[in-house]
Amino acid sequence: MADLDDLYREMILDHSRNPRNFRSNEAAAGIAHGNNPLCGDRVSVFVDLDGDSIRDISFQGSGCAICTASASLMTQALKGATRRRAQFLFENVHHMLTDGKLPHPEVELGKLHVLEGVREFPIRVKCATLPWHTFHSALTRGSEIVSTE
Amino acid sequence: MSSAVPLDALRDTHAPRVEPLDVERVRQDFPILQRKIRGKPLVYLDNAASSQRPRVVIEAIRKLYEQDYANIHRGVHTLSQVATEAYENSRDKVRQFIGAADRREIVFTRGTTESINLVANSFARPRLQPGDEILITAMEHHANIVPWQLVCEQTGARLRVAPISDEGILRMEEFARLLTPRTRLVAAVHVSNALGTINPIRRMIELAHAGGIPILIDGAQAAPHLRVNVQQLDCDFYAFSGHKMCGPTGIGVLYGKLAHLEAMPPWQGGGDMINVVTFEKTTYNDPPQRFEAGTPNIEGGIALAPAIDYLLGLGMDRIAAWENELLAYATQCAADIPGLRIIGTAPCKASVLSFVLDCAHPHDIGTILDQEGIAIRTGHHCAQPVMQRFNVPATARASFSFYNTREEVDALFRGLRKVLEVFG
Ligand SMILES: Cc1ncc(COP(=O)(O)O)c(C=O)c1O
8 A cells, every 4th residue: 555654755745845956047048847737837947068968967946855866866866967867867767656667677767766656646746757757848849938837 | 896796795695594404414415425534524615616416416317328218309319308307307406596587598508608709609709899898807717708709709899897896895986987888798707716705796796787788697606695686687588507506517598688589590500499490591599598509518507407406495594504604613623724815805795704824835735635635726827817916826715515514614723733834
């Protein structure tokens, strides 16, 4: 049975209370805005590249604990990553949150594992994936608006 | 804001003292209330989204399917006659429930949303010219915003919005000021689903009519909680949904004054709404059939009657009295939760406690309460402009029905203390 303690792990609460890299960066090369109209989560992701790797990534917005913590952990995991690594992490996170089958087991999830408990709360999966989809769109298409619906 | 507002609403809705409901007995009538969620008794506090059904409604649907089912209005055979009679009896029941003068004023729809869209398309659109105005309030459900935006786009008319106060009370002087010679229609909610505010609709109707302006009332939240009499109110249209008043889903009602309905063209075309069809010309049926094209929600219509009988059997005054007591109790408990802010603090409210917590997002509140078997709604409640007005992304909303208990209110607040433990 789904357990609340698996969802609201200490690290998730910490990141939701004190989100890292929580700032806007209007000058960033890639900016995207995501929203989940069902629950009102909103997040903007700002990405700057240095050649093929992510030099800086930050976010802003207002969302539930899961969304905020996911965004915060994401910025930490992606800073300095190559595009390829970022893509693999994106896919791994997506699968960790849905079917648990990681397509790129060689790319370690590290701290992102703490979000695994969200899988047991299907209605909350979108909260955790919203920042990642928003990042993906900032990286691949420049500025645009992402919606989970 | 003058004190006339709550008083007026009180006169509309609040009852003389009545013998209280036997809630424990009432609960026996609702099979789903026996259900466990995650091993804990269900505490269902999402009644504003949809109510639960008493056994009489469930049995009526079962009996129809097992014994009396056939299409209606079309057959000479026995079953068709039986089903047609039951469906049409339901129309009479609805007429009685809302105090309409004539059964032809009761149009069956899919729900409040379809009722409002019908008026927007059949009544408003043909009359609207560029520069005309439709007036709504700042506390409307999307169902009473978007249909008007669509007809405004189609006709060049303009949507005006009467503002609300920080308590969630309609600013009556602004409302009155926005009624102008350009106003072609007013559409306003009776009871707000996001705030719980009961609007002084009697006064609003008078003001609109003083300017010769017709008015539609969105009664989705009012019909299950208050005594409604459309003749006394003198509104032009009144819309509500079966599923929020212990009836089936997929059935709703549009009440319209007969003179309006008779003058309105059909909205959808098909079977039942016609008189004579040739390829050259079709003549339309009279109201209400003119607006009921195609095979309707037969079981929904038929099982609405036992839902109404059930509510009337309990008594709308007793229902309102108990729900008010629950709301007052919950409001009092809320004051003891640190960092809790109630959104919607009008003196005249029905059954809705919408709130935010400093420490936790509504979505997280909803998940933690669900673990305790407590069902509330979190989000924008299809009223995004209300969220913007109060500058919150979303709220948590507990909404009470007459089958809820004080113990369930206690469970809600025990759950909220758990939220504080996790996030505080
Ligand atoms: C005030 C109000 N108006 C309209 C509606 C729409 O009702 P339905 O979805 O039954 O058409 C609702 C339902 O949430 C409501 O609360």
